[in-house]
Each structure stands twice: as structure tokens, then as C-alpha cells.
Amino acid sequence: MKLNLRAVDLNLLPIFVAVVEEGQLSRAAQRLGMSQPAVSAALQRLRLTVDDDLFTRSRSGLSPTPRATDLYNEVSTHLQNISQALDPSHCFDPATSERCFRLLAPDYFEFLAVGPLVSQLRQSSQAISIQMLPQQDGWQQQLLNGSADFGLDTQLPADERLQAIPVTEETLAVVARRGHPVITGTLSLENFLAAEHVVLPLRERQVLPLDQILGRPGWRRRVGAHVVQYPSLLSVAAASDLIATVPLRLARQLAHTLDLQVLPFPVPVPNVVVYLMWPHALARDPAHRWMRQRLEARLTAL
Numbered sequence: 001m002k003l004n005l006r007a008v009d010l011n012l013l014p015i016f017v018a019v020v021e022e023g024q025l026s027r028a029a030q031r032l033g034m035s036q037p038a039v040s041a042a043l044q045r046l047r048l049t050v051d052d053d054l055f056t057r058s059r060s061g062l063s064p065t066p067r068a069t070d071l072y073n074e075v076s077t078h079l080q081n082i083s084q085a086l087d088p089s090h091c092f093d094p095a096t097s098e099r100c101f102r103l104l105a106p107d108y109f110e111f112l113a114v115g116p117l118v119s120q121l122r123q124s125s126q127a128i129s130i131q132m133l134p135q136q137d138g139w140q141q142q143l144l145n146g147s148a149d150f151g152l153d154t155q156l157p158a159d160e161r162l163q164a165i166p167v168t169e170e171t172l173a174v175v176a177r178r179g180h181p182v183i184t185g186t187l188s189l190e191n192f193l194a195a196e197h198v199v200l201p202l203r204e205r206q207v208l209p210l211d212q213i214l215g216r217p218g219w220r221r222r223v224g225a226h227v228v229q230y231p232s233l234l235s236v237a238a239a240s241d242l243i244a245t246v247p248l249r250l251a252r253q254l255a256h257t258l259d260l261q262v263l264p265f266p267v268p269v270p271n272v273v274v275y276l277m278w279p280h281a282l283a284r285d286p287a288h289r290w291m292r293q294r295l296e297a298r299l300t301a302l
Helices: 012-022 025-032 036-050 066-086 107-121 140-144 189-194 201-207 230-238 248-258 286-300
Strands: 055-058 061-064 100-104 129-133 150-153 162-170 172-177 196-199 222-226 244-247 260-264 272-279
Touching: 012 025, 012 036, 012 066, 025 036, 061 066, 100 286, 107 129, 107 230, 107 248, 107 286, 140 150, 140 162, 140 272, 150 286, 162 286, 172 230, 172 248, 196 230, 196 244, 230 244, 230 248, 230 260, 244 248, 248 260, 272 286
Parallel strands: 100 129, 100 150, 196 222
Antiparallel strands: 055 061, 150 272, 162 272, 172 244, 172 260
16 A cells, blocks of 8 residues: 555654764764654654664664665655755756746847847756747736746836846837838938838837827827738838838848838937846746846847
């Protein structure tokens, strides 16, 4: 019959290990900060549990029985691992870790930063990996329920269970194809307002309140296409007369390949702050803190 662990006092095991390693009840009691009779009573309870004498007396002290030797070999390593896992000062070793960190971020972050980030990680670890997750409605809940480690957004989280720091700023730019019939090297406000646009509806509502920026309450762009990925904004603009408002870094990366003009936004626009966020519950986790430092460094260097 399989032993029911709930019926076993697991506190007996560290006492048993101390007796094996010290070879005497008195030394084990001193190591554990217990009285010798208490250690003896604990051993007696463990003898009844495993149905073995566990020790025999010899001139040098207590010698473990074969059953006790087997038990020690099985238990001591696990107790050490448990102790290390519960120790707040236990160090995270990236060289041996196989942890996968999950990031919720706009797709243009994948394009610009994941490759350099993985290259940076490989300097310390050959097994740590990154999994990118899409930012769907309510995505911050994934940070709170433990299904994601980090998030990137242009707005601070409202939930106090999430922490955030600014890690970079993004400049807005406008792209249009070379050979555009109206836009050639410069972009006036009039041409911007008259042009047809390709947009990311949800994302742009969050970072680009154009009616406030342009001082035209209620103004709406002429939208010719709605897309769901940042690179699609540029590919649509490259293949049509539509224009797109995009992060400047992304535009510079793809402008030559797609033969695009990269133009300043037609009116002064403040840079968009990008925040790295994570759940407060993971703030003291050594592995999470290690990864956070590398994310900060990579994003700051963009």
C-alpha cells in the first residue's frame, strides 16, 4: 500500500538527516537547536513510520542501517533543493536556467528588439528563451494571472498590482511611397489632412489623439485601410497612395527596402513614452529581476 504523505510528519526528515551526518544524538541536537531527548523522540516516531531501526550503536556513535542509508540518499538532496528554493537569497544562475520569459508587446517590438535581445541573452545563457504574446483586449490581466512576465505599453497601468518604468521614447513619423502624386519630400498639414490613410485603429486611438494634436475637435482622417500589424502599415503605404503614421524607428528600418519616404509629422508632436511593466508579485524573483535588467538595457538602447 502506498504511504499517505499527509499521515507523515515531514519535520522528522531534517532531524534524521542531521543525525546521519553528525553520527551522534548530542551533536545533531546542538546543530538543530533542540534537546537530545527531543531528537531521540523524533527518531522513534520515524522508526515507526518506516518500520526500521534506522541506526545501530557503535563505538564511534550511531551507524545508519541499510534502510537508513537508502533513505538518506533519497531525502538529503531533496531537502537541500527545497531549502535553496525557499531561501530568498538563493541566486538565479542564467547559465543553467531554461526559463522561458513571456512578453506582451506591440509587434513592431518583435521586429526591432527581439533579435538583439536574444543575442544579448546568449552571452549569459544558452537555454533561456523568449515567447512573444499578442496584446489583445484585457492583456494586462495576463500579467496578473501569471501567464505573462512583462508587458510594453504607451500608457501607465491603472492597476496598482502592476509596476512600470519608462524605458524608451518613440517619435512619430509619416511614410508615403516614393513617387506619390502629391507628397514629394515634404508633408504639409493640408496634404496630411487631405490624404487617405492606412491605420491601426485601436493602437492609434491610444497613442495618437489626432483631434487634440491638430487642434481640430471631431476631425477624422480619410481611412482607406485598417490593418492589425505595424509592418503592414508600411507595406500598404508602399503599394498605394495611402499614407501611414508610424514609429520613426520602424520607418527607418524598412524605408529603403520598401522604397518609402519618411517624413516628419506635419505639426509638433511630443514623443510617445514606452513603459515596461510587470506584476508586483514577481518584483523580488531573482530570475525575473535579471531578465528585467536586460530588457531595460535593450529597450533603452533602441
